[in-house]
Amino acid sequence: MGRFVVGAERDQTTLFPPCLEDWIAEDNPVRVVDAFVDALDLGALGFAGVDAARTGRPGYHPAALLKLYVYGYLNRVPSSRRLEREAGRNVEVMWLTGQLSPDHKTIAEFRRQNGPAIGRVCARFVALCREMGLLTGTRVAIDGSKFKAVNNRDRNFTQGKLDRRRQQIEESVSRYLSQLDTADRQDPTPELAAKVVRLKEKIARLGQEMERLAGLEEQMKAAPDRQISLTDPDARSMATSGRGSGLVGYNVQVAVETEHHLIVSHAVTNAGSDRAQLSGMAARAKQALETDTLDAVADRGYYSGEQILACERAGISVTLPRPMTSGAKAAGRFGKEDFLYRPPQNVYLCPAGETLPHRCTTVENGLTLHRYWTNACSACPMKAACTTGKERRVTRWEHEDVLETVQRRLDADPLAMRVRRETVEHPFGTLKARMGATHFLTKTLPRVSTEMALQVLAYNLTRVLNILGSRKLLAAIPT
Numbered sequence: 108m109g110r111f112v113v114g115a116e117r118d119q120t121t122l123f124p125p126c127l128e129d130w131i132a133e134d135n136p137v138r139v140v141d142a143f144v145d146a147l148d149l150g151a152l153g154f155a156g157v158d159a160a161r162t163g164r165p166g167y168h169p170a171a172l173l174k175l176y177v178y179g180y181l182n183r184v185p186s187s188r189r190l191e192r193e194a195g196r197n198v199e200v201m202w203l204t205g206q207l208s209p210d211h212k213t214i215a216e217f218r219r220q221n222g223p224a225i226g227r228v229c230a231r232f233v234a235l236c237r238e239m240g241l242l243t244g245t246r247v248a249i250d251g252s253k254f255k256a257v258n259n260r261d262r263n264f265t266q267g268k269l270d271r272r273r274q275q276i277e278e279s280v281s282r283y284l285s286q287l288d289t290a291d292r293q294d295p296t297p298e299l300a301a302k303v304v305r306l307k308e309k310i311a312r313l314g315q316e317m318e319r320l321a322g323l324e325e326q327m328k329a330a331p332d333r334q335i336s337l338t339d340p341d342a343r344s345m346a347t348s349g350r351g352s353g354l355v356g357y358n359v360q361v362a363v364e365t366e367h368h369l370i371v372s373h374a375v376t377n378a379g380s381d382r383a384q385l386s387g388m389a390a391r392a393k394q395a396l397e398t399d400t401l402d403a404v405a406d407r408g409y410y411s412g413e414q415i416l417a418c419e420r421a422g423i424s425v426t427l428p429r430p431m432t433s434g435a436k437a438a439g440r441f442g443k444e445d446f447l448y449r450p451p452q453n454v455y456l457c458p459a460g461e462t463l464p465h466r467c468t469t470v471e472n473g474l475t476l477h478r479y480w481t482n483a484c485s486a487c488p489m490k491a492a493c494t495t496g497k498e499r500r501v502t503r504w505e506h507e508d509v510l511e512t513v514q515r516r517l518d519a520d521p522l523a524m525r526v527r528r529e530t531v532e533h534p535f536g537t538l539k540a541r542m543g544a545t546h547f548l549t550k551t552l553p554r555v556s557t558e559m560a561l562q563v564l565a566y567n568l569t570r571v572l573n574i575l576g577s578r579k580l581l582a583a584i585p586t
């Protein structure tokens with residue numbers, strides 16, 4: 108006869124738990140959280156309330172609340188209300204905090220008040236990874252991904268959205284007015300009278316909506332980037348790689364080392380474009396890795412001459428493809444890459460073999476640009492494939508040699524883009540899966556940045572636990 112494992116009787120008296128320590132295995136990751144936070148100098152990191160106040164009700168030590176949050180993000184319990192519940196029922200949390208049970212307001216307030224300090228804790232774990240020898244490589248992949256804010260798309264307004272909404276309202280009003288006209292021509296009945304009242308109410312409501320939109324337009328025009336979000340004022344409407352699938356949220360930037368896929372630095376911004384992010388991210392990664400040289404790979408969305416130049420000047424060699432923005436190439440004519448630059452003579456050679464000497468220099472948007480052209484274009488048999496103008500002019504930025512070095516580097520390393528993609532897919536995929544459909548729980552850039560610091564810390568902790576195991580990680584944490 109078969110048998111089942113039988114649970115304990117519910118009314119059986121037990122000494123649960125006989126000793127909290129007995130419930131936590133030697134290799135339980137919660138021990139890593141405990142040891143890591145205990146090893147931190149919370150005062151130096153900038154946490155408030157490290158020293159007990161002389162008067163008033165005793166508060167919770169920041170170490171207990173930090174442990175609670177690190178544990179929560181590691182175990183996908185990031186909300187303060189859920190953490191409050193876990194503190195009262197989860198043996199690991201009871202062990203971690205010594206059975207403290209702060210309420211959700213205290214827990215949330217700790218995260219709100221200590222944003223920059225929590226960011227430094229995240230950086231401290233990266234430093235620990237470096238000390239453990241996990242960050243010996245000098246190559247990072249830099250990428251950005253859009254994360255949804257609390258703000259609904261319907262509560263974000265740009266001029267385009269306002270215009271579309273107005274058009275919809277006008278169409279609805281004209282539809283209702285034509286229905287009213289039709290009703291006027293029909294024999295009066297009680298049902299018809301009720302319908303007319305309903306239509307008039309709808310038209311009145313749409314009128315109020317128009318007034319609301321006019322008010323929102325005023326606010327929107329006063330905003331520096333001509334955009335407002337009503338729920339989270341810092342969230343911005345952003346395009347994503349999927350066609351027509353924009354979202355209202357934040358742009359999360361990461362620099363990920365290519366060997367173990369650990370995030371060495373990150374930043375949260377509400378700028379929708381990556382174009383101005385390269386040098387800042389690369390410099391932070393270089394600092395975190397404490398290396399003299401750094402190789403950073405990124406996608407074409409980061410291509411900016413000034414950003415690339417700033418990287419090269421900071422000792423960071425970048426590898427990224429140039430975006431295809433040439434109108435001539437798109438129209439099937441020669442692109443700039445079909446013209447060869449000859450540095451000694453400071454001339455270009457065109458596809459027809461003509462020499463284009465330097466003619467003039469201009470400054471546009473702060474960039475010094477040299478212009479080259481020849482007078483031979485009018486008689487050139489290849490002119491139709493080259494230019495629609497009188498002659499073809501080639502423009503060269505004063506630091507164009509830096510961009511040419513980047514192109515040569517990319518040509519010499521054709522796998523660089525694949526390495527980039529495989530490196531950054533891992534953390535972004537994991538972070539988004541952990542964070543669920545609505546990615547952020549908090550509002551405004553500083554709070555969202557704190558949330559992301561905790562998410563990145565949890566991601567890196569999980570990676571190192573998978574790579575080394577909790578015993579080795581515990582042994583590496585200084586006591």
Ligand code: SF4
Pocket residue numbers: 457458459460461481483484485487488489490493494498499
């Ligand atoms: S049109 Fe001018 S620049 Fe172009 S290939 Fe002919 S000579 Fe060279």
